Amino acid sequence: MDGKALAERVRAEVAKDIEELGRPAGLATVLVGDDPASEIYIKRKQEACREVGIEPFDHHLSAETTEEELLALVGELNADDRVTGILCQLPLPDQIDEDRIIRSIAPIKDVDGFHPFSAGHLLQGSPTFVAATPAGIMEILREYEVELLGARAVVVGRSNIVGKPMALLLLAEHATVTICHSRTRDLAAVVREADVVVAAVGRAGMITGDMVREGATVVDVGINRVEGKVVGDVAEDVRGRAGLLTPVPGGVGPMTIASLLRNTVKAARYQAGVLAFPLD
Ligand code: NDP
DSSP: OOHHHHHHHHHHHHHHHHHHHTSOEEEEEEEESOOHHHHHHHHHHHHHHHHHTEEEEEEEEOTTOOHHHHHHHHHHHHHOTTOOEEEEOSOOOTTSOHHHHHHHSOGGGOTTOOSHHHHHHHHTTOOSSOOHHHHHHHHHHHHTTOOOTTOEEEEEOOOTTTHHHHHHHHHHTTOEEEEEOTTOSSHHHHHHTOSEEEEOSOOTTOBOGGGSOTTOEEEEOOOEEETTEEEOSBOGGGTTTOSEEOOSSSSHHHHHHHHHHHHHHHHHHHHHTSSOOOOO
């Protein structure tokens, strides 16, 4: 399943949406410290913004930034009308309480969808902003017409940013969902039952061919650096078993960025009043 090609189409749609909106949209990106991977992600997100007509506002703070300093910056961004969406790149340095920062972002600007307000609305089936990675995966599954109604779906990983929202989105499409994690007994047996597998662990090649039912749809979220190469959580030999498979790179990654852009358009619509934002 070609996430790169789909993402290109989504970006073209977003560019049109932004033009039609007729008012400027801006995405504030906040990066604390000098993690090279985070720097690459931020750069890609900013480039994607520019391409579709969203203005990126770059905030790169030192690794020594305190929690209070970061809270003050988020407060300024919340109040700034030029800033449609706020993205705080994770992970944050140890001296900063990540959850507290996430909670400080105005829910109407929470384009990452990590705020408990956004997560709660997703849980209750009336989403505002859905986390970009699982949202992008749902778009890939729709594009390839993967049957979810009544399907058995297994999500490996239970993080707040990928695994849990992924499971909720599959459930909303009427899949029968199982969530696996590091304490799951006999992971292979559980995964083997699945029509749709989403691997979001962060361990190179942990889903192997013998764990995958013939013809199953496999989504590889993992980003692992092995000997200078980026590989997913899904081993090479799954290719011969899966009916449909997302590659790494070129699968979930590009769609994550495309979904972030879609969320920024949604934020702009909420803020323009053309879409009603649910009051908390
Ligand atoms: P986390 O580290 O937050 O979560 C990993 C999950 O995997 C945890 O729930 C953990 O279980 C589970 N796990 C760990 N070991 C095992 C095991 N042996 N068997 C079963 N489950 C296991 O990671 P994220 O959710 O943030 O990210 C997952 C992967 O996706 C990473 O490689 C990350 O880089 C990638 N990613 C890719 C994105 C993209 O755009 N393509 C975006 C976001 C993430 P437990 O809860 O019990 O510890």
